[in-house]
Amino acid sequence: MKQLSDDWFALGPSYYRRLTLYKPTLTNLQNSNHFLISIGGCGGLIAFLQKPKQSGNSLLIITTAAGKLFVETTWKDAPPVAISWSNSEELVVVQKSGYATMLNLNGTFNRRFSFGKDAENSQIIDAKFFTHEGRTAVAVITGNSQIFIATSLERPRILAVASELPLVNRPFVWQVVSSPAPGDFAAFKGPWILLAFEKYIHRLGVGKAIKIDVQNPGGQEIRFSNYHRLALSPNEEMVALYLDCSVLRVFSLVSGGGLEVRMELDLSARAAALGGGISDNNRVSTLPSGLVWLDNSTLALQWSNFVVVVDMEKNIYELFYPSLVHIQPEIDGLRVLTLSSHEIIQRVPHELECLGRIGASSPAVHLFSAYREWLAGSGRAHEFLRPVLTSPNAAREMHGAVAACLRAAAHCAPTSTDAQQNLLAAAHFARGFLSLLLAAPSAKNVDCSMIDSLSEMTIQITTILRLLNSLAVEWVGMALTWKQFESLGPSTLLDRLLASKHYPLAVELVHTYQKLPSKIPEHIQVRRSGITRILCHWVKSLPLSQSASPGDAVNVTLARRLSAIIDRCGISPGTDGGVCFATVAETAISCGQTALAERLLELEPRVASQIGLLMRLQRYEQALSRAVQSGDMDLLLAGVLQPLLEGSDARLEPTALSMLLRKHPIALALYRQYLEGNANFSESRTLPKGKLASQVLAVLQQEVDPSLATQRTVREAFASKDPAQRSDILIRAKDAYHQMKLDFLAHVCYV
Structure with missing residues (x-):
């Protein structure tokens, strides 16, 4: 059986692990130095944008984390300076022309914004991405040494940073700090710049610049010309600087604006051995090409195809790769990308380290060891279980051991499915012992609801692990660790799956959260x-449908596919986790899929949601019929009759509308009542609001009940203030009633 610590390495007292996610074959990127590279966080896509060439357009390649080609297109815009994936899953390209362009996951244009006229005129020479208040932000340096910060990509607000340093064609390194600086400095409350220029370090804020003096530890003077690399820790409390004399220094940001040396390490001998990269002037360079923080206490340095991990106690571990390396920080470690491998280096999670580290001793370790011995058919299984079973708090210790195995299994994702299975099996193995321990007299003060909590934890972890293992397969290419999965959130993950058109996995994701009793609003x-x-x-x-007829072959096929999808989803309409078919139908209408929209409306159980969309589709008879069947008179009147007869966009002839109303006696009676009610309370002669409604009313009065026209004539007579006109109208009404043999009403009309 594979050991939990097979892919671990020790760095001082801590353990780290190399998770080999994929082994891609990036044959079209043989020289990655010619590309700007950005790896999407939490298993996102990888973007390769070719650096500007002397002639011709650059190439933009987007692949999955497994190296599977997603998009390949030509970059025809201004030369790029830097690229990065934003928190909203957009590819941001900072251009030399002074603009930042946002592309969607398919590499197509979304929007852009300018850093101002100064940036456009002097052009951008460098850019840094950072996170500010949960949003992706970017800072740029222009050709005349000005610095601008866009605090948000959605609503960019450009801040000008104070700087009088001549940065053009001079060596400098810099980073953006998003948290307020220690001390009482109003200029450094928002994003500010930490810049190392020549031998000095500067703090640059909005309207203020400060030069920081760094005291050498022990009073020893180090000879160097400039700073070569700068990296800010994830918690923004420490900064690492690599000097051109191959000395690594780590400072902490202290109150008052100073820097306190926390660690200094001379790497000159090691750098000479690891060097071998070719610099711009074709001489051998011993300086690293990358410096990033792996976590808040560990750094990673990169030399061409070497990665060196260093902690604050000066412990060092070297990793060799057969080809050029690109490193990038991740939320829980460091991503290492080569032409043939994609790895994550991270500190071993505490839940897993407790079970796998050398010399570990705990109830969970005893349980896991006992399970492995039992699986091998060894009698030593009982020896490992004895310390737990004979403990005075045996039930509590066994409960903790089961929970520890479950949590450790969660952190084995996404690479080690065998370890997941073994840890889950060990937890299941212990459930029988736990039931016996809870039934023992010594456990009378133990809460038996612990079994229920373990059951909920088991369901949650196994359900999510099943999803993570499905996402990690090579043809999907979204390998996520447990921490990355929690950080990414289901909504963003669902958008990512939909952008890749992995619809079955998207359905599985939704089903996963339908099984979990989470009360988080996003869930x-x-x-x-x-x-x-x-x-x-x-x-x-x-694709856009060419025919609106439901009987068209294409529309019939779409209807069948829709039915198959609904069956596959396994969710009936109207339930708490059901489908709002009206929303889908509205989308279908906007996309020109009218036949599909009709089919979707047939599945919508809420009649009120159907009516408006049926009216948009001009399916008036269906709208009227369903409104009548619902029995909701307010819906029938306000949703169908009034828009149908009084709307400015009604397209049916009066006769056709009257025939439609005659098919539904309830609707006809209701509309007559509505018109007559308006007539009783109206002082004007115009009863309904539209000319079409008046014409329809006249047709109905002539065809269905002639006495209604005479009643209207009588009302007109009594509304008239001219006695002669009133007399003439009443005489005509009397004659009409006599012809209809309504003598009583005729007698009323005598003047």
């Missing part, structure tokens, strides 16, 4: 509207 939203979002995206991806 509830995905649980309730996830299937609706999937269907809306599927409708948008369909």
Whole structure:
């Protein structure tokens, strides 16, 4: 059986692990130095944008994390300076021309914004991406040494940073700090710049610049010309600087604006051995090409195809790769990308380290060891279980051991499915012992609801692990660790799956959260509207239908596919986790899929949601019929009759409308009542609001009940203030009633 620590390495007292996610074959990127590279966080896509060439356009290649080609297109815009994936899953390209352009996952244009006229005129020479208040932001340096910060990509607000340093064609390194600087400095409350220029370090804020003096530890003077690399820790409390004399220094940001040296390490001998990269002037360079923080206490340095991991206690671990390396920080470690491998280096999660580290001793370790011995058919299994079973708190210790195995299994995702299975099996193995321990007299003060909590934890972890293992397969290419999965959130993950058109996995994601009793608002939203979002995206991806007839072969095929999808989703309409077919139908109407929209409206159980869309589709008879069947008179009147007869966009002739109303006696009677009610309370002669409604009323009065016209004549007579006109009208009404043999009403009309 594979050991939990097979892919671990020790760095001082801590353990780190190399997770080999994929082994891509990037044959079209043989020289990655010619590309700007950005790896999407939490298993996102990888973008390769070719650096500007002397002639011709650059190439933009987007692949999955497994190296599978997603998009390949030509970059025809201004030369790029830097690229990065934003928190909203957009590819941001900072251009030399002074603009930042946002592309969607398919590499097509979304929008852009300018950093101002100064940036456009002097051009951008460098850019840095950072996160500010949960949003992706970017800072740029222009050709005249000005610095601008866009605090948000959605609503960019450009800040000008104070700087008088001549940065053009001079060596400098810099980074953006998004948190307020220690000390009482109003200029450094928002994003500010930490810049190392020549031998000095500067803090640059909005309207203020400060030069920081760095004291050498022990009073020793280090000879160097400039700073070569700068990296800011994830918590923005420490900064690492690599000097051109191959000395690594780590400072902490202290109150008052100073820098306090926390660690200094001379890497000159090691750098000479690891060097071998070729610099711009074709001489051998011993300086690293990358410096990033792996976590808040560990750094990673890169030399061409070497990665060196260093902690604050000066412990060092070297990793060799057969080809050039690109490193990029991840939320829980460091991503290492080569032409033939994609790895994550991270500190071993505490839940897993407790079970796998050398010399570990705990109830969970005893349980896991006992399970492995039992699986091998060894009698030593009982020896490992004895310390737990004979403990005075045996039930509590066994409960903790089962929970520890479950949590450790969660952190084995996404690479080690064998370890997941073994840890889950060990937890299941212990459930029988736990039931016996809870039934023992010594456990009378133990809460038996612990079994229920373990059951809920088991369901949650196994359900999510099943999803993570499905996402990690090579043809999907979205390998996520447990922490990345929690950080990404289901809504963003669902959008990512839909953009890749992995509809079955999107359905599995929604089903996963429907099984979990989570009360987090984002989880509830995905649980309730996830299937609706999937269907809306599927409708948008369909080619435009050439025929609106439901009997058309293409529309029949779409209807069958829709039925198959609904069956596959396994969710009936109207339930808490059901589908809002009206929303999907509205999307279908906007995409020109009218026949599909009609089919979707047939599945919508809420009549009120159907009526408005049927009116948009000009399916007046269906709208009238369903409104009558609902028994809701307010809906029938306000949703169908009034828009149908009084709307400015009604397209039926009066006779056709009257025939339509005669097919539904309830609707006809209701509309007559509505018109007559308006007549009783109206001082004007115009009863309804539209000319079409008056024409329809006249047709109905002539065809159905002639006495209604005479009644209207009598009302007109009594409304008239001219006695002669009133007398003439009443005489005509009397004659009409006599012809209809309504003598009583005729007698009323005598003047």
